[in-house]
Each structure stands twice: as structure tokens, then as C-alpha cells.
Amino acid sequence: MSVPTIREVRAFVVRGGGGDYHDQQGSHWIDDHIATPMSKYPNYRQSRRTFGINVLGTLVVEVEASDGTVGFAVTTGGEPAAWIVEKHLARFIEGAKITDIELMWDQMYRSTLYYGRKGLVVNTISGVDLALWDLLAKWRKEPVYNLLGGAVRDELQFYATGARPDLAKEMGFIGGKMALHHGPAEGEEGLRKNLDILNDMRNKVGKDFWLMQDCWMALDVEYATRFSNIAWNEMGLKWTEEALPPDDYWGYAQLKKNAPKGHLITTGEHEATRWGFKMLLDMECCDIIQPDVGWCGGITELIKITALADAAGVLVVPHGSSVYSYHFVITRHNSPFAEFLMMHPVPDQVVPMFTPLLLDEPVPVNGRLKLDDKPGFGVRLNPECKLSRPYTH
Ligand SMILES: C[C@H](O)[C@H](O)CC(=O)C(=O)O
Numbered sequence: 001m002s003v004p005t006i007r008e009v010r011a012f013v014v015r016g017g018g019g020d021y022h023d024q025q026g027s028h029w030i031d032d033h034i035a036t037p038m039s040k041y042p043n044y045r046q047s048r049r050t051f052g053i054n055v056l057g058t059l060v061v062e063v064e065a066s067d068g069t070v071g072f073a074v075t076t077g078g079e080p081a082a083w084i085v086e087k088h089l090a091r092f093i094e095g096a097k098i099t100d101i102e103l104m105w106d107q108m109y110r111s112t113l114y115y116g117r118k119g120l121v122v123n124t125i126s127g128v129d130l131a132l133w134d135l136l137a138k139w140r141k142e143p144v145y146n147l148l149g150g151a152v153r154d155e156l157q158f159y160a161t162g163a164r165p166d167l168a169k170e171m172g173f174i175g176g177k178m179a180l181h182h183g184p185a186e187g188e189e190g191l192r193k194n195l196d197i198l199n200d201m202r203n204k205v206g207k208d209f210w211l212m213q214d215c216w217m218a219l220d221v222e223y224a225t226r227f228s229n230i231a232w233n234e235m236g237l238k239w240t241e242e243a244l245p246p247d248d249y250w251g252y253a254q255l256k257k258n259a260p261k262g263h264l265i266t267t268g269e270h271e272a273t274r275w276g277f278k279m280l281l282d283m284e285c286c287d288i289i290q291p292d293v294g295w296c297g298g299i300t301e302l303i304k305i306t307a308l309a310d311a312a313g314v315l316v317v318p319h320g321s322s323v324y325s326y327h328f329v330i331t332r333h334n335s336p337f338a339e340f341l342m343m344h345p346v347p348d349q350v351v352p353m354f355t356p357l358l359l360d361e362p363v364p365v366n367g368r369l370k371l372d373d374k375p376g377f378g379v380r381l382n383p384e385c386k387l388s389r390p391y392t393h
């Protein structure tokens, strides 16, 4: 059978939700006084948009094969990522056989080492990688999960991230994760407010529902140790997530030692590649790693990261990422459940995570989802979303 080659790679940008899910308008729970590394500066406390959490916007990568098949993917990265795709990475993609994803990944990664390794560049590589998996699976007329070895369970089970775990419980999710609102600069009063919010939610959801806290890199070891001990002992908090900046592997190792037995330390959504995750695993930084498949290097890299975690006895519960995560999680024994990010502003209803950018994006019903067998990742771009192509090559 002759394998098509890649005729063209195209990079587009779009604003408002989509891959950059922080790029929201108006009032939204995801931007309501959430603790961040910038919370030490009072001017940047109330809204993450004030410090530029949404400056990048969404990147859409399309790859078109010589037989006309088109694969695509969305992630965060916007215009600078589009430049990297068009002006640098395209040379490794165009002309390659659509089956040679491992080779293309290696060339994209090695050629950008001098300015890449993590962050924007690896987000961009991830976007290209996901588009390549979509293309290959569409050409083979199979869902991506079949190419990854096939599903190991019938359906996915989800916890929900949002401001209303009480509503998430009614909607059938197995747990609810809230964003922390106050950072260490808000002192004892802020700590008390954080604990009161958690306590109030525990009273609403009852004692057995999983409650988790996302700290979005805002804390230090001392604060996170105090918080997780009180929150575990008094409110049964299941895990403390991303308490520290991602480069502080030493802090995470200490925090894991300081955390009460039974309480979980989780992190990794801003970590990238097998080497970054090897640091977290080797240094025993956490109980669960949470790579984002749109940021960590794509599916090609997540396969490697997950194998390392498996050998270390650590669970992999990817961050957000909708269908790009779902097709992976369903194929791994050490990914027993998935995250669903509630993108409704309140959030009192389930809406697709990348809304409004994708069509056919599946959502959990009663906290569960059976994946269908549509080719690729099974989603389409919404023609009503205005894409622009800022660069060509
Ligand atoms: C809610 C968090 O601050 C962030 O916006 C999403 C996240 O980290 C997660 O879903 O995990």
C-alpha cells in the first residue's frame, strides 16, 4: 500500500475559548480572583487576564496529505506558535510520509532545542503532533485510540473542574476540583477564606464525594504544607494540585514528604517531555502526574511519559484537553479516570471544553463517556469560528 506524504502544513489562530480556554470574555468562574504566581502583586489578583493569561490565544494546525486527507488539532499558542509552525517546523513535516510521526517529532524537538524544550515551543510541537495523529487515523479510517493499542475499558469516568462541585455531583461526576482563590500574600485571612470555601463545599457535597484543590503554581512549601494538612484533616481534601511553580522539583519533593498520609500531591500540567516528567518521578514529587497532551509534547511524547509513570507506580490523569486526552486515557491502564474542565461561566451545565471551536466534541453524560469510532479524534472545526493565517511559508 502506498503511504501518502504531507503536502502542506498550515497554522491558524483564533480568539475566544477553544484551545486557549482561559481566553474568555466577561465574568467567568475561571477568572474570578484565582490564586496565581502573580497574586503577590495586588493589581493582578482579581483577574488573570490582567497579567495576560490569555495573550496567546488558540493555535489550529492543519496537515494535508497528498491524497487530500486533512488532519487538524487545536492547542494554546496563538500567533507566536503559528510563526514557529510556518517558519521553522514545516520543513520537517512537508514531504514526510504520514506514518513517520516519531521521526517528525524527533526532528521538531531537536531542531528547536536551542530555544525550546518547554512552554510555547513544546505547545507548538504538541499541536503539530496531534494534527499528525488525527491525519494518520483519518487516513486509516480509525479512531486515534485504536492506533494507540485500543481501549482498555468501555467508557471514561470523569471528575469536574469548576466552581461548583456540588452541581458536578448532581451531574454524576466522581469528584469536583476547585481553584484556590487566595495566595500566601493574602496572609492568615486569605488562608482562612480558602479553608472556609472548602469547608462550605464539603458540607454541600457530603463526606464521600472527592474534593480537590487546584493551586495553579501560587503557593510556597510552607503554605502548601499547612493548607494540605488542615484541608485533609478537617475537610477530607483528596489532593492538592500544582501547589508550587513547575521548576521547583525540590519544593515538590519536600511537600510530598510533608503532606499527610492518604492525601495526594499532584502536578505536571505545565511540565513537558519525558525528561521533565522524569524529574518529577525520580525525585518523588507527586502521587499523580497531570500532563496536558496539548502542551507536553503531544501523544507521541505522552506515550513515553506514561510508560515512565507506570514503571514508577504513579497514575497519569491528564490535564483538560478534551478529545486529545480522551483518546489516550481510554488506552492506558494507569489512567483510571479523566478531567473534565467546566467551561460554562457559572458553571451549572456541561458544555464542550473547546466550545465554540469544535463540532461533534463529546461531553460526559452522568460523568461518563463512551467514545465513538469516528476516524481521527472525531471532531470538526466549526466553520463559524473565524480562523486567520498570520504567516505562510
Ligand atoms: C482552574 C485552574 O486554575 C486552571 O484554570 C485549570 C487547571 O489548572 C486544571 O484544570 O487543572
Ligand SMILES: [Mg+2]
Pocket (backbone or CB within 6 Å): 214, 215, 216, 241, 242, 269, 319
Ligand atoms: Mg490544574
